[in-house]
Amino acid sequence: MNTLTILPGHARDGAPETFEALSLKPGEILAVVGNTGSGKSRLIKDIEQLVGRDSVTGRLILLDGARIAPANRLLVSDRLVAHLSQNMRFVLDVTVAEFLRLHCLCRDKAANLPASVIALANTITPEPILPGNSLNLLSGGQSRALMIADIAMVCDSPIVLIDELENAGIDKKRAFGLLADSGKLILIVTHDPHTALMASRRIILEGGAIVRILERSKEEALLSGELDRSYERQRALQQRMRKGERLI
Numbered sequence: 103m104n105t106l107t108i109l110p111g112h113a114r115d116g117a118p119e120t121f122e123a124l125s126l127k128p129g130e131i132l133a134v135v136g137n138t139g140s141g142k143s144r145l146i147k148d149i150e151q152l153v154g155r156d157s158v159t160g161r162l163i164l165l166d167g168a169r170i171a172p173a174n175r176l177l178v179s180d181r182l183v184a185h186l187s188q189n190m191r192f193v194l195d196v197t198v199a200e201f202l203r204l205h206c207l208c209r210d211k212a213a214n215l216p217a218s219v220i221a222l223a224n225t226i227t228p229e230p231i232l233p234g235n236s237l238n239l240l241s242g243g244q245s246r247a248l249m250i251a252d253i254a255m256v257c258d259s260p261i262v263l264i265d266e267l268e269n270a271g272i273d274k275k276r277a278f279g280l281l282a283d284s285g286k287l288i289l290i291v292t293h294d295p296h297t298a299l300m301a302s303r304r305i306i307l308e309g310g311a312i313v314r315i316l317e318r319s320k321e322e323a324l325l326s327g328e329l330d331r332s333y334e335r336q337r338a339l340q341q342r343m344r345k346g347e348r349l350i
C-alpha cells in the first residue's frame with residue numbers, strides 16, 4: 103500500500119464535500135477533529151470499510167488509486183487496517199500470554215515476542231498487565247495499552263485508525279510515540295489540541311463533512327512544545343494524586 107485516497111461525498115444535509123481528492127501515505131500522521139457528532143468516527147469507519155460510495159457519506163476510498171471490489175473489502179481491510187475504536191474491549195476468554203502467543207503464530211512472529219509486547223504495553227499503562235491476566239478482565243486502560251503495543255509490534259497493517267486515545271487513562275504521548283515510530287499511516291480522532299498538534303495535518307469535520315484540511319504551522323509547532331510541558335506537569339500531578347498524595 104503506497105497511497106490511500108479519500109474522494110469527497112456529502113454532508114449530512116446532502117451538500118457535496120468541497121475538498122479535492124485527499125491522498126495519504128504511510129509514515130504520515132493525521133488528526134481528525136470536529137464537534138461531537140460532526141462525523142469523525144464515521145470518517146474512520148469509511149476508511150476501515152474501504153467504502154465505495156455506499157456508506158451514509160457517499161465517500162469513495164481508493165487504495166493505490168484503485169477501487170476495491172465489494173467482495174474483497176473485508177479481506178483487504180483485515181490485512182491493511184488496524185482499528186482502535188471508541189470503548190473497545192477484548193471479549194476472548196484466554197490469558198494475555200495465550201492471546202499474544204496465538205496472534206504471533208498467525209502473523210509468523212518470533213515466539214518470544216509476547217513478553218516484549220507486554221513490557222511495551224506496561225510503559226503506557228500505570229496498572230501493570232501480567233501474562234496470566236485474563237484478557238476479558240483487563241481494565242479499559244489496560245486493554246487499550248495492550249492493543250496499541252500489539253498494533254505496534256505484532257500487526258503488519260500499514261494503516262492504523264484510532265478513535266480517541268485520551269479517555270483511557272494511558273500515557274497518550276508515549277502511546278502516540280510508539281505508533282508514530284512504526285512508519286504506518288495513522289489517523290487519530292481527538293478532542294485534544296496537544297494530541298492534534300502531534301500530527302502534521304488535521305482533517306476538520308462539520309455536519310458530517312470534511313470542511314478543511316490544515317497543515318500544522320510553525321507557530322503551532324512551537325505551541326506544541328508548550329502544551330507538551332503542561333502535559334508532563336499534569337501527568338506528574340496525576341501520578342501523585344493516584345497514589346493519594348497531596349498535590350502541593
Ligand SMILES: Nc1ncnc2c1ncn2[C@@H]1O[C@H](COP(=O)(O)OP(=O)(O)OP(=O)(O)O)[C@@H](O)[C@H]1O
Nearest residue numbers: 112113114137138139140141142143144158159310
Ligand atoms: N456525511 C454524513 N451523512 C449522513 N450521516 C452522517 C454523515 N457523517 C456522519 N453521519 C452520522 O452522524 C452520526 C454522528 O457521527 P459520528 O459518530 O461520526 O460523530 P463523532 O464526530 O465521532 O462524534 P463524537 O465526538 O461524539 O464521537 C453517526 O450516526 C454517523 O453515521
Ligand SMILES: [Mg+2]
Nearest residue numbers: 142143188265
Ligand atoms: Mg466518535
